[in-house]
Amino acid sequence: TYDHSYSLSSRTTSEELLRKLNEQRDIIALMEVKMKEMKATVRQLRITEAKLREEIREKDRLLSMGVIRKKYGM
């Protein structure tokens, strides 16, 4: 009975470990999806940032032209 009991306990433990293992695998899969989404978001935000900085450079150029025009009465 000891062997049987140990064997059963052992099996139960293995089943619990397997269940836990599968739970963790699901968590990892979900986190991978989430990380992929976040990477896409970061990439998109960096593209937006570069575009906005370029837009600011262009407006600064226009503004400085206005200042020059005014200074020299053009």
Added chain:
Amino acid sequence: TYDHSYSLSSRTTSEELLRKLNEQRDIIALMEVKMKEMKATVRQLRITEAKLREEIREKDRLLSMGVIRKKYGM
């Protein structure tokens, strides 16, 4: 000997499962750190985007004032 063999095999499996379980736990911990970093990056990029858009609005305001000044010779 069959029981012994089964018991041993069972224990080996449990040890393997435990090892795998700890590996996955480490992976999850690393992914959590990585996700925390990415969340901070996204938050920072959104703040930067808002700041740049505000800067563009201000320059647009200055540019439209220049156009109005020019139009009315002010």
